[in-house]
Amino acid sequence: MHRFLSFLLLFLFSLYASGVASAADYHEQLVLQPLPLSALLASFNFRSNTSLSAFEAHNYRFFPRSLGQILQHAGTRELHLRFSLGHWDAESWGARPWNGTREGGTGVELWAWLEAEEEDEANHRWSTLTNALSGLFCASLNFIDGTRTTRPVMSFRPEGTLPNTNSSSNTQLLYGVLPREVVCTENLTPFLKLLPSKGKAGIASLLDGHKLFDASWQSMAIDVRPICPPGGECVLEIEQTIDMVLDIERSKRPRGNPIPRPVPSHELKCDMTKPYQSDDTCYPADYTASQDWTLSQVFGRLMKGACPLSDPSVPPVCLRVPHSRDVYVSVGVREMKNADGLSRCFEVPSDAEVDIVLPQIGQAGVTGHTANGAILTPDTPPLYAERSFTGYGQERGGVQTILTNPSPDKEVEFVYMESLPWFMRIYLHTLQARLDGQNGADNSLIQEVYYRPAVDRARGTQLELRMRIPPASTVFLTYDFEKSILRYTEYPPDANRGFDVAAAVITILRVGQEAVSTSSLRTTTLLLSLPTPDFSMPYNVIIFTSTAIALAFGGLFNILVRRFVAADEGPEVSIKTLKTRIAARLSDLVKKFKQAKIDRKE
Amino acid sequence: MKLSGIAAVLAAALLAPATVAAEHTSNWAVLVSTSRFWFNYRHLANVLSMYRTVKRLGIPDSQIILMLPDDMACNPRNAFPGTVYSNADRAVDLYGDNIEVDYRGYEVTVENFIRLLTDRVGDEMPRSKRLLTDDRSNILVYMTGHGGNEFLKFQDAEEIGAFDLADAFEQMWEKKRYHEILFMIDTCQANTMYSKLYSPNIIATGSSELDQSSYSHHADNDVGVAVIDRYTYYNLEFLEKEVRDINSKKTVGDLFDSYDYEKIHSHAGVRYDLFRGGAEAARSRLITDFFGNVQNVEVDGSKNTTLEEDLLALSKTIAALKQKADEVEAAERNNSTQATKKHPETHKVQLAKPLTDDDWWTKKLFGATALAGCAALWAL
Numbered sequence: 001m002h003r004f005l006s007f008l009l010l011f012l013f014s015l016y017a018s019g020v021a022s023a024a025d026y027h028e029q030l031v032l033q034p035l036p037l038s039a040l041l042a043s044f045n046f047r048s049n050t051s052l053s054a055f056e057a058h059n060y061r062f063f064p065r066s067l068g069q070i071l072q073h074a075g076t077r078e079l080h081l082r083f084s085l086g087h088w089d090a091e092s093w094g095a096r097p098w099n100g101t102r103e104g105g106t107g108v109e110l111w112a113w114l115e116a117e118e119e120d121e122a123n124h125r126w127s128t129l130t131n132a133l134s135g136l137f138c139a140s141l142n143f144i145d146g147t148r149t150t151r152p153v154m155s156f157r158p159e160g161t162l163p164n165t166n167s168s169s170n171t172q173l174l175y176g177v178l179p180r181e182v183v184c185t186e187n188l189t190p191f192l193k194l195l196p197s198k199g200k201a202g203i204a205s206l207l208d209g210h211k212l213f214d215a216s217w218q219s220m221a222i223d224v225r226p227i228c229p230p231g232g233e234c235v236l237e238i239e240q241t242i243d244m245v246l247d248i249e250r251s252k253r254p255r256g257n258p259i260p261r262p263v264p265s266h267e268l269k270c271d272m273t274k275p276y277q278s279d280d281t282c283y284p285a286d287y288t289a290s291q292d293w294t295l296s297q298v299f300g301r302l303m304k305g306a307c308p309l310s311d312p313s314v315p316p317v318c319l320r321v322p323h324s325r326d327v328y329v330s331v332g333v334r335e336m337k338n339a340d341g342l343s344r345c346f347e348v349p350s351d352a353e354v355d356i357v358l359p360q361i362g363q364a365g366v367t368g369h370t371a372n373g374a375i376l377t378p379d380t381p382p383l384y385a386e387r388s389f390t391g392y393g394q395e396r397g398g399v400q401t402i403l404t405n406p407s408p409d410k411e412v413e414f415v416y417m418e419s420l421p422w423f424m425r426i427y428l429h430t431l432q433a434r435l436d437g438q439n440g441a442d443n444s445l446i447q448e449v450y451y452r453p454a455v456d457r458a459r460g461t462q463l464e465l466r467m468r469i470p471p472a473s474t475v476f477l478t479y480d481f482e483k484s485i486l487r488y489t490e491y492p493p494d495a496n497r498g499f500d501v502a503a504a505v506i507t508i509l510r511v512g513q514e515a516v517s518t519s520s521l522r523t524t525t526l527l528l529s530l531p532t533p534d535f536s537m538p539y540n541v542i543i544f545t546s547t548a549i550a551l552a553f554g555g556l557f558n559i560l561v562r563r564f565v566a567a568d569e570g571p572e573v574s575i576k577t578l579k580t581r582i583a584a585r586l587s588d589l590v591k592k593f594k595q596a597k598i599d600r601k602e
Numbered sequence: 603m604k605l606s607g608i609a610a611v612l613a614a615a616l617l618a619p620a621t622v623a624a625e626h627t628s629n630w631a632v633l634v635s636t637s638r639f640w641f642n643y644r645h646l647a648n649v650l651s652m653y654r655t656v657k658r659l660g661i662p663d664s665q666i667i668l669m670l671p672d673d674m675a676c677n678p679r680n681a682f683p684g685t686v687y688s689n690a691d692r693a694v695d696l697y698g699d700n701i702e703v704d705y706r707g708y709e710v711t712v713e714n715f716i717r718l719l720t721d722r723v724g725d726e727m728p729r730s731k732r733l734l735t736d737d738r739s740n741i742l743v744y745m746t747g748h749g750g751n752e753f754l755k756f757q758d759a760e761e762i763g764a765f766d767l768a769d770a771f772e773q774m775w776e777k778k779r780y781h782e783i784l785f786m787i788d789t790c791q792a793n794t795m796y797s798k799l800y801s802p803n804i805i806a807t808g809s810s811e812l813d814q815s816s817y818s819h820h821a822d823n824d825v826g827v828a829v830i831d832r833y834t835y836y837n838l839e840f841l842e843k844e845v846r847d848i849n850s851k852k853t854v855g856d857l858f859d860s861y862d863y864e865k866i867h868s869h870a871g872v873r874y875d876l877f878r879g880g881a882e883a884a885r886s887r888l889i890t891d892f893f894g895n896v897q898n899v900e901v902d903g904s905k906n907t908t909l910e911e912d913l914l915a916l917s918k919t920i921a922a923l924k925q926k927a928d929e930v931e932a933a934e935r936n937n938s939t940q941a942t943k944k945h946p947e948t949h950k951v952q953l954a955k956p957l958t959d960d961d962w963w964t965k966k967l968f969g970a971t972a973l974a975g976c977a978a979l980w981a982l
Contacts (some may be wrong), residue, residue, distance in 0.1 A: 003763075098655075118951070119952060122951070127726055128726050131727060133729050134731075135704075135730040136726065138703045138704070139706075142709075143708070151953055152953070152954075180705075180707075181707070182673035182676055183676065184675050184676035184697075185676070185698070185699070185701055186701050186703040190702070208684075210685060213676045213684045214683040254691060258683075258822055385828065403708070428957075441867060448956060449956065449957040450956050451954055451957055452952075452955070463953050464954060492708055493708070493757035493759035494638060494639070534757075599629055
């Protein structure tokens with residue numbers, strides 16, 4: 001499972017080694033890895049440094065000024081921001097890129113270490129930070145208020161060197177999450193503007209919102225951390241990462257006409273080994289048959305050369321396919337095969353438009369290659385996790401998380417963190433962990449529980465569990481909750497869609513006997529349907545009560561102002577009386593008219 | 603007679619520099635779509651095509667406030683991810699590569715809209731989400747959504763009334779937050795929305811009269827919904843064809859004259875009476891006065907010595923006051939540092955607590971005592 005990790009670590013180390021040389025520098029790299037089921041993982045990484053003294057003197061070179069000023073204003077030591085969309089299919093794609101440390105749950109996630117002595121000061125700075133970031137990144141980050149903020153105890157560890165980390169007296173960790181937030185082109189625009197190349201050159205020129213937001217899974221990450229190498233000057237490092245899994249078939253569709261049309265039957269790729277294969281029945285062949293692509297096809301554009309600002313010692317593009325596969329490149333691009341036999345990197349001139357072609361297997365002249373050898377088998381992740389709702393009805397529900405340790409011989413220890421909205425009131429006494437195949441709860445699975453109960457409309461529930469799963473086993477973690485009824489004005493405009501519950505964050509502490517420095521994964525978000533009122537109900541009530549009042553008032557008013565008499569007591573009403581009355585009126589009018597004439601003559 | 607003639611000439615001579623000074627020096631645009639849900643795709647497309655037009659004519663993103671209540675571009679229903687089209691020919695992707703949305707999703711509310719106009723926002727509000735106009739700013743306010751007689755619905759959950767809007771504009775005028783406003787609205791019974799305005803220097807136009815609907819123009823069968831409204835479509839047609847660049851001399855009157863019942867299928871309305879100089883002055887305003895970014899620079903020509911003296915005196919007072927405030931602050935800081943030195947720091951950070959069974963027996967004891975107490979009370 002550590003192949004991808006070791007590769008990345010090697011890359012990180014090379015960055016680090018060169019990072020010591022100069023205080024302000026910039027690197028970028030794109031790693032492409034074909035995955036099973038016709039998918040392609042593209043990991044973009046941009047990293048720049050500035051010395052802390054230059055940063056404090058407002059002297060920005062590669063570090064984005066707009067973000068730097070916000071960080072200084074809000075007293076932020078370390079910042080992590082995530083925009084994610086989609087679902088990482090761990091069953092088929094295996095371990096996550098960067099061991100899951102550069103991704104968030106669906107929506108927007110933000111955690112930061114703020115300089116603050118007291119809780120109020122931290123809250124104030126946090127609100128300053130979220131509001132400023134919401135303006136910068138065109139996201140509703142200002143919605144991260146008290147109800148969506150937690151202070152994790154075990155889950156997150158600072159990546160950089162914070163002063164006085166041991167006492168942790170003057171830095172505070174706050175974590176906020178918005179699972180409902182959409183991630184779209186307007187978030188990519190500011191992300192690219194933070195880069196020294198502004199997305200105009202280098203690998204950033206491949207980033208196109210139309211492809212990025214069509215991906216099966218994508219995650220944009222921004223990490224800012226202070227790093228103090230022993231004996232060296234402290235630097236502030238910003239790392240921007242975009243990971244996406246593209247469906248190759250899908251991204252090859254032309255942009256103007258992306259709607260798939262049925263393929264004519266003679267062009268269908270069928271699995272000939274099936275016994276029922278005939279002219280009118282077809283079982284689709286293995287997807288890997290279509291593992292051929294070019295950069296311009298999957299990203300919709302050519303790469304505009306290497307970024308002239310970036311460190312030339314870091315190759316801008318790397319591809320992880322076996323050396324036995326041929327790769328065609330544009331003129332001027334130099335291919336370097338790595339010693340591990342599984343990856344190769346490309347050196348790219350800065351003034352050329354670059355394309356990379358991965359031809360179909362067999363077509364490239366390499367005969368006798370099966371589809372199995374064409375792509376690397378993904379590493380097995382240390383843990384699988386899935387979470388879902390149980391129960392039915394509008395009043396109560398339950399949450400079940402299935403955690404599976406795939407390793408045959410190593411125990412996994414991790415922290416499972418949930419930050420739940422206040423309107424999901426959990427019953428902590430129902431929390432239990434059960435091993436698959438056993439009856440009843442197993443108390444040894446949950447080792448430590450940190451809990452902070454919700455306060456209605458003020459803060460959400462925070463639940464952190466330190467758990468241990470024995471090798472090759474599955475654990476069911478369940479708890480029940482009650483759904484509360486919101487006030488009329490607290491419902492969002494699309495209340496009937498449901499309320500999103502943020503992803504659970506799983507931080508892996510230990511695999512077997514070796515401690516894991518940073519590795520995490522996230523479950524999917526959940527959609528909680530709360531009892532919603534009929535929103536036209538108040539209007540019905542108003543109309544009904546108005547009608548009732550009108551009727552009552554009318555009747556009462558009639559009774560008060562009219563005198564009721566028996567029919568025979570009142571004046572007789574017949575056609576004759578009516579006639580006489582009308583005649584009398586007419587004669588009156590005539591008289592008046594005559595009188596007026598006489599008056600005028602006089 | 604002669605005297606009055608001379609007076610008129612004098613008046614004109616006096617007024618001439620005043621009219622030069624009355625030009626605007628910045629352009630802003632507030633573009634608001636107020637409907638959520640996929641079937642209202644056309645309202646977002648309306649607003650995004652306006653956004654494209656004002657950006658094409660030079661208003662920078664920092665001076666455009668764009669409010670989009672829902673996400674159409676990255677909506678799972680959208681067959682064309684990352685795009686919004688306002689025409690079935692799909693020639694122009696309105697979402698493009700470079701878009702900045704200032705208010706989106708649940709942020710688009712009546713409250714936020716009125717707070718934006720009147721600039722009654724908290725300290726923490728970032729500048730990009732504020733309308734930082736002054737009395738030399740021309741503002742284009744474009745709204746679209748579902749509305750009715752004297753109201754416009756926001757996200758199908760709340761409404762803004764014509765009176766609310768009129769009061770917001772009046773407050774803007776009182777706070778010297780605009781020079782001239784062009785208010786455009788595309789919704790059913792749109793003309794009722796501007797009927798209550800009472801602040802000066804506003805030109806208002808709407809898509810349809812009282813009891814008239816505002817119709818969509820056409821649908822894209824691959825997107826699956828209507829993509830633009832008629833009124834906006836013909837406005838854009840005029841702007842694209844006649845106002846090709848910032849140097850266009852087309853006037854607001856030309857635009858209004860292009861409105862045609864045969865095309866729009868409703869009676870588009872115009873209101874000039876609030877404008878200084880009435881219909882004639884309003885109609886002669888250039889389109890680019892509102893849709894473009896015209897940067898007139900105002901130079902103080904004549905030296906006003908008394909004003910300068912006053913300003914000097916004022917700045918001196920301000921400096922003195924600042925110094926005083928600094929002194930007071932420093933004194934306070936000294937006091938507070940002394941005070942904090944006296945008291946050791948107390949950390950008031952509430953963190954999640956570990957659940958332990960350490961004091962299991964005490965808890966049980968408490969429970970038992972409480973139960974016993976109740977039982978004793980019952981027995982008494």
